[in-house]
Amino acid sequence: RKEVEQDPGPFNVPEGATVAFNCTYSNSASQSFFWYRQDCRKEPKLLMSVYSSGNEDGRFTAQLNRASQYISLLIRDSKLSDSATYLCVVNKEGFQKLVFGTGTRLLVSP
Amino acid sequence: DVKVTQSSRYLVKRTGEKVFLECVQDMDHENMFWYRQDPGLGLRLIYFSYDVKMKEKGDIPEGYSVSREKKERFSLILESASTNQTSMYLCASGGGTANTGELFFGEGSRLTVL
Numbered sequence: 001r002k003e004v005e006q007d008p009g010p011f012n013v014p015e016g017a018t019v020a021f022n023c024t025y026s027n028s029a030s031q032s033f034f035w036y037r038q039d040c041r042k043e044p045k046l047l048m049s050v051y052s053s054g055n056e057d058g059r060f061t062a063q064l065n066r067a068s069q070y071i072s073l074l075i076r077d078s079k080l081s082d083s084a085t086y087l088c089v090v091n092k093e094g095f096q097k098l099v100f101g102t103g104t105r106l107l108v109s110p
Numbered sequence: 111d112v113k114v115t116q117s118s119r120y121l122v123k124r125t126g127e128k129v130f131l132e133c134v135q136d137m138d139h140e141n142m143f144w145y146r147q148d149p150g151l152g153l154r155l156i157y158f159s160y161d162v163k164m165k166e167k168g169d170i171p172e173g174y175s176v177s178r179e180k181k182e183r184f185s186l187i188l189e190s191a192s193t194n195q196t197s198m199y200l201c202a203s204g205g206g207t208a209n210t211g212e213l214f215f216g217e218g219s220r221l222t223v224l
Contacts, residue, residue: 043200043215044153087152095160096141096204098213102152
């Protein structure tokens, strides 16, 4: 079983739609959680951290459910520029050693 | 603007050749990492370093070695390249604690081994 699992997609949505991605992780000792964004043929970049209480950054909302070991990302009012692959990332050890999911691809169309 | 620079964007090598991939960061970060990214497998950690001259194996270190002689530079070495090492190689650096997830990545080096 993979340490971090995501639906690869693609998720095809029209502009303005709301879309949600989930991610599950296998190690209950995981300490911290993140979403990264990777544009086509580009390097990954941090989108946002995920906190136990849930957190929001503009149109993006991230939530963590430790009991069920899943993380979610909600994107409201999707823009064309949101088209990218979203990587779920987990830090399982007391060091900056991150485990990346394989990513969920989002395509936003006009 | 913070930057992680990888020396080569594209390389083509032959089986058995020695390959050096260089990475330099200008953020004075302690931690540096080498990942490879393959379709369907995502990013997998090869080696990392949390200090000069220190190195730790990641999840897939076989066939690779690294060197960190200076804080800003982390090199990945393929002693004898093989076709299954054809991949996108991503270097990253980070200066935070365990709970700081921000790694800064270079643009990647796409290696093809013939």
